[in-house]
Amino acid sequence: MKLMEVNDDLLSNLKAGKRLVIRGEKTDHAVLCTDNTTYDLKLAETTNGLLLVPDGVTSDSFVDNTRSLEHKQVAGLIHTYFELKPTRPKLKKVRVLLEDSEYEGAVEEGAREITGKLYTTDDLLDIVQASEDEIFRELAKIQACTINGHWRLLSFEYKSRVIASILNLVEENSWHLSAVPLDEVLNTLDNLEPRCILKHVLACYSEKSKQNNESESILYSLNEDKICQHYAEALLRNSGKFNLEEFMAAWQQCVPEGMKTDPAQLKGIALVDKTSFPEVIFRYHIDDLPEGERERFNALFKMKRKWTMDEIKPYVEELTSEKVSIGALLQKHARASTGPNGVKYFNSKHPVK
Structure with missing residues (x-):
């Protein structure tokens, strides 16, 4: 027998007859999921042994201080239990799994053999360490769709x-x-x-x-922002560094008549190098960054030594939670300084590897 310490929300789920599911592959650290939340599952030790007694009687069971002696069989002696803590779901794996079998159209699909494995919803629920709701939200975010019962990304x-x-x-x-x-x-x-x-x-x-x-x-x-962002990525995808002024002009010419491009649409997909003359822009997509908090900040500061709040915010927003704000993340991983122009900059608090 194993003991597991649950909070009120998990207890309510169990009492309501809902499932708690442990997810991941054999090499993964285990997580436990409800329908909409993911918990880190860790083994904790107790200083004293815990005796498991079936049908045990507690002090609040006695009436009028009447006591009696009963013989019970001890079913087990436990020195450890599973401790659960809310954790960020590990969702990057969804994109990694689906990228091997991108859909390129009906003609191409029939003309070539699909090399990557195809995944159903049940397959993803088996191996992705996140709750069902979190997995479906990620599938929507990365614009995956179902084709013949399998989740696919469009190339x-x-x-x-x-x-x-x-x-x-x-x-x-x-x-x-x-x-x-x-x-x-x-x-x-x-x-x-x-x-x-x-x-x-x-x-x-x-x-x-x-x-x-x-x-x-x-x-x-x-959606003007989404259409414009798509065309911006199309321009930057294979172009390396692009003269900013020329890029802005070419970008506006690419989008449909009636739509207006805006630098705000580039957040999370591109960076501008203002130290270059003339200024240049290049693709730097959030999807290419590590999922872990420490690894994410290490990659950001490896790319660029100093960041303004507007620059770094799109790349760290998804690491926040109800209890952890962007300010708290930056305080943990970065030092703030003010430049000669009065702008606040953030650089790494830890050695960049």
Whole structure:
């Protein structure tokens, strides 16, 4: 028998008949998950042995101070128990697993053999160390979709092709960017791409429109920030360092007419080197950074010795929690200093490896 110390939330889950699941592969440190929370599972020692007694009687069971002697069989002597502490889910593995089998379109799918393993929901729940809700939120964040029962990532090139097809259709029909009819997109483009892919890409780069629609067709409003960010990444993806002024001009020319690019759309995907003359921009994507807190800060300070708050915030926001703010993270891993221009900078508190 093993003992496990649970908090009130976990106890409520158990009393309600819900499951607690231990997840991970054999080489992983074990975590325990509810439907929506992940806990670190560690073995703790007790200074005194604990006797496990089935049907044991406690002092609050006695009435009117009446006492009696009962013989009980001791089922076990325990010196350790499992201690549970809330922890950040280990979600980077989801992207790593799915990157080996990116979907590149129906034609390419039929013409080549898929080298990577395909994963169902049950497969991911078996090996990813996170709760079910956290895994589904991560799948939405990385824009994964289900194709024939398996979770797949669309390759960047294929996704770009689908986005271009939708935007060309919008332009040909002079549709307003906030009133793109779903049915017409599907009926026109389903000879080029599967309907499930068209719906998925629309869901990733737009929201259901609030505009009135007399035809009763579902309307979508294209998300300016997401579309512009996609085109920024397309420009930076294989270009190395790019003259900032030239990049901004080229970027604005790439996006659909009626959309406006903004440097804020680059947060988390690119950095500007202001020490260079002229200033240059290059791809630096949050998805390429380590998942661990210490490793993340080490990688950031290895890339750049000093960061402003606006620069570093997009890369560390996801490490925060209800109890740990960005300020607390920076206080733990960085030293603050004020530059000659009055701007606050952060540099590493620990040696950068």
